[in-house]
Amino acid sequence: MTSKARVATVWLGGCSGCHMSFLDIDEKLFDLADRIELVYSPLADVKEFPEDVDVVLVEGALCNTENLELLLKARERSRVLVSFGDCAVTGNTSQLRNRLKIDDVLTQVYQAGPGSIPKGPEALEVLPVLLPKVYPLHAAVPVDFYLPGCPPDPDRILRTVTALLAGEKPELPAESITFG
Amino acid sequence: MSVITVTINGIEGSAPAGATLLEACRQNGVELPTLCHLEGLTPIGACRLCLVQVEGARRLLPACVTEAQEGMIIQTHTEKLVKYRKMTLELLLSERNHICSVCVANGSCELRTLCAQLGVDHSRFEYRCPDLPPIDTSHERNGLDHNRCISCTRCIRACDQVEGAHTLDMEGRGIENRVIIDMHQTWGSSRTCTKCGKCVNVCPTGTLFWKGSTVAEMEKEVGFLQWIRGGREKKTWSYL
Numbered sequence: 001m002t003s004k005a006r007v008a009t010v011w012l013g014g015c016s017g018c019h020m021s022f023l024d025i026d027e028k029l030f031d032l033a034d035r036i037e038l039v040y041s042p043l044a045d046v047k048e049f050p051e052d053v054d055v056v057l058v059e060g061a062l063c064n065t066e067n068l069e070l071l072l073k074a075r076e077r078s079r080v081l082v083s084f085g086d087c088a089v090t091g092n093t094s095q096l097r098n099r100l101k102i103d104d105v106l107t108q109v110y111q112a113g114p115g116s117i118p119k120g121p122e123a124l125e126v127l128p129v130l131l132p133k134v135y136p137l138h139a140a141v142p143v144d145f146y147l148p149g150c151p152p153d154p155d156r157i158l159r160t161v162t163a164l165l166a167g168e169k170p171e172l173p174a175e176s177i178t179f180g
Numbered sequence: 181m182s183v184i185t186v187t188i189n190g191i192e193g194s195a196p197a198g199a200t201l202l203e204a205c206r207q208n209g210v211e212l213p214t215l216c217h218l219e220g221l222t223p224i225g226a227c228r229l230c231l232v233q234v235e236g237a238r239r240l241l242p243a244c245v246t247e248a249q250e251g252m253i254i255q256t257h258t259e260k261l262v263k264y265r266k267m268t269l270e271l272l273l274s275e276r277n278h279i280c281s282v283c284v285a286n287g288s289c290e291l292r293t294l295c296a297q298l299g300v301d302h303s304r305f306e307y308r309c310p311d312l313p314p315i316d317t318s319h320e321r322n323g324l325d326h327n328r329c330i331s332c333t334r335c336i337r338a339c340d341q342v343e344g345a346h347t348l349d350m351e352g353r354g355i356e357n358r359v360i361i362d363m364h365q366t367w368g369s370s371r372t373c374t375k376c377g378k379c380v381n382v383c384p385t386g387t388l389f390w391k392g393s394t395v396a397e398m399e400k401e402v403g404f405l406q407w408i409r410g411g412r413e414k415k416t417w418s419y420l
Contacts, residue, residue: 089302090307099277136302138302148301175296179292180283
């Protein structure tokens with residue numbers, strides 16, 4: 001038996017809808033599970049992004065310093081990096097704040113908005129700093145494959161992952177590379 | 181009507197004298213991508229997607245506004261042209277705020293469809309994320325969202341050339357241009373708008389929409405242009 005491919009998924013500034021769509025490949029997850037080892041994912045309890053990853057799917061845009069650190073680590077430790085879904089590919093709704101000043105956004109959400117205000121230095125220590133603007137992944141690292149869609153439908157995800165596991169470049173038809 | 185001979189991608193074809201290169205290509209089964217062009221409106225060569233290479237010409241020519249000449253040798257899908265077309269689409273994506281996932285025209289958008297057809301799955305250019313004028317929903321039926329506009333002017337031409345109202349126009353130049361209503365006023369206060377909806381139907385993106393439509397609900401119908409044109413020019417009124 002050949003060794004299983006080491007696959008990871010990462011969740012940055014997005015809604016996790018792409019991950020949900022991945023789970024929507026339903027019974028085909030069983031076939032996939034036989035062929036891969038899920039070494040890092042929001043769906044698995046692994047704290048540190050591991051070394052020597054074959055394929056990583058990265059969902060979400062770059063919104064804060066934590067996103068950026070994790071993406072750089074994922075890129076360094078993975079052979080194939082997939083920009084997974086519209087937030088990762090274009091910034092999507094995550095980048096709607098780009099035309100606003102970051103201080104205005106924080107004031108609106110944490111002071112003018114409902115709920116309690118995170119106070120004092122303890123909040124600043126645990127919360128990652130927002131980047132001045134939200135960026136797609138390829139603004140920071142080289143991307144091997146773009147998988148647009150909000151979310152990409154399960155079929156596109158399966159076709160892409162299947163091709164990548166076979167060591168091939170995914171060839172998706174036009175109707176499978178639409179945004180939104 | 182006299183006929184001319186042209187060579188398109190190495191294959192000889194014919195076209196009626198006076199036809200544009202775009203018409204000549206399409207009549208000979210060669211499809212070119214277009215955004216600003218719409219059969220029934222005056223071509224303006226704005227979007228640059230239909231650029232072709234003509235032997236002997238020193239620059240690329242927009243097929244929609246170039247008249248086919250006898251003996252012309254045309255290339256429509258060279259590596260260079262395909263590269264430029266993709267670049268044009270990427271620049272359009274990065275210029276304003278095209279957020280397909282929350283757009284009324286997701287599904288009927290010609291920009292989104294062309295991106296997929298030409299394999300544009302991301303934009304290499306940094307998004308400008310401009311702060312644009314607010315969405316105008318003061319009109320009884322229609323809405324105007326500058327975030328989605330690609331400045332093709334199809335709405336302006338339909339309003340002027342087909343409806344004859346000339347409610348819509350353009351202000352500013354380059355990336356500062358904006359579609360405006362009458363003398364730069366809200367759509368709801370316009371006294372020239374006939375509420376015909378032609379502008380909404382010819383808009384290739386989600387810029388003009390029926391009020392009340394939500395994500396991906398817009399459907400656009402441009403067949404009426406041929407119907408009106410047939411009636412006016414050939415006096416035959418049949419809606420095909």
